[in-house]
Amino acid sequence: MKLTILFDRLRWEEKALQKEAQALGANAALVDAKPLVFEISRVRRAREFGDVVLQRCISFYRTLYLTRILENLGVSVVNPYLVTESCGNKLLTTLILAKAKIPTPRTMISLSSDTVAESAQKMGFPVVLKPFVGSWGRMVSIARDKEALLSIVELREELQNPIEHMYYLQEFVKRPPRDVRAVVAGDEIAACVYRYAPEDDWRTNVARGGLTKALKPNKELREIIFRAADAVGGGVLGVDAMESEEGYLVHEVNNTVEFAGAQAATSGSIARKIAAYVISRARK
Amino acid sequence: MDTKCAECDAQISIPDDAIVGEIVSCKDCGVEYEVAEIKNGTAMLKPAETIEEDWGE
Structure with a gap:
């Protein structure tokens, strides 16, 4: 194999x-x-990649396009293109979670700067603004009032990329200073941890210095993790959830899950569980 | 395997078990390099890609 x-x-x-x-x-x-390099106008069976490919590129667009090319060449890729596309774009992830009736923070999209304040006022301040594509908490900002929000909007409007001129706004969930990260490999939770926000930050991303602590998920959490993973198409995923007053809310599903932080807090090899799942996806 | 930083000329030590693609950084100036080739026990470095907006999970 x-x-x-x-x-x-x-x-x-x-x-x-x-x-x-x-x-x-x-x-x-x-x-x-x-x-x-690929000559994509020519379709052939690509055998050089073996029976299965595990996609671990750090660049989202490289991951997305390369996965699609490989699938066109008959290669089995973990995660598939559609899963990657769904998870890599926060708008698409939220649409999928909402359609599957998976509890997720209240989210609004403003298609121009004109309606951002109106959207925020509907949800109530503070609101969180997130980029459609992005990770590690980068460009994720909190607006505690209208004035702060409009400052962020003004800065975003100065950016050249038109995707920055549409806005993904999310309610600021009242939660403990932590969230939950579950590393899912197929039908197994390979690891589950709390991620604690570092001092002087409200974001919990390990890339921003967030600390991890092992967590044994209860039935409710396990169920919501698997439902979220299934909704985006399953595979090797990082499901992120928050503890709200109304129960768990899934706010993100990651397609190229980083697990060094989770591994530091848990025993048992996460890589072993992921590898076992990927091997099971080999083209027969 | 040791080599010199192209930026500040400091010594960069590369682990003996390093493989092509691995990232090493200069302890003095912080510049990151990617191991491009290992030939006869000598590692050739190239500047590592810098963080892009679409990097992450």
């Missing part, structure tokens, strides 16, 4: 995944995606 792990920035996680896949008997190769 040959498994290809695609990367564009080699991190501890990719090396751990290769090691664990090899321990499970797979011939696992790490392949740098950056130098790859």
Whole structure:
């Protein structure tokens, strides 16, 4: 069984995944995606990527396009293109979660700057503004009142990219200074942790210095994690949830889940569980 | 495996088990490099890609 792990920035996680896949008997190769070139007008069966590909690129668009190309060449990719697209765009994720009736924070989209204040007032301040595509809490901002909101809008309008001129606004959920991250591999929760916001920040992202602590999910949490993972198409995912006064709310599902933070807080190899799932997805 | 930082000329030590694609950084100036090639026990470095807006999970 040959498994290809695609990367564009080699991190501890990719090396751990290769090691664990090899321990499970797979011939696992790490392949740098950056130098790859494809003649996409010619469709052929690409055998050089083996029986299954684990997509681990850090760039969302590189992940998205490369996955689509590989699927066109008959390659089985974890996660598939549609899962990647659904998770990589917060608008699409929220649409999917809402349609599947999975509790998620109240979210509004303003298609121009003219209606941002109106949307925020409907939800009530403070509101959280998030980019459609982005990670690690980057460009996620909180507006505690109309004045702060309009300052953010003014700055966004100065940016050249037209996607910045549409607005994803979310209620600021009253929650403890932590959220939940579950690493899902198929029908298994490979790890579940609390992520605590670092001092002087309200965001809990490990990339921003958030600290992790192991959590044994209860029945309600397990159910919502699996429902969210299934709704976006399943695979290897990072499901993020918050504890609100009304119960758990899923606010994000990540398609190229980073797990160094979760691994630091938990025992049992997360990479081993992911590798086992990916091997099970090999094209027969 | 050691090499010099192209930016500040400081010594960069590269772990013996480093593989192509791995990121190493200069302890003096912080510049990140990617291991481009390992030949006869010598690592060739190239500037690592810098953080982009679409990087993440």
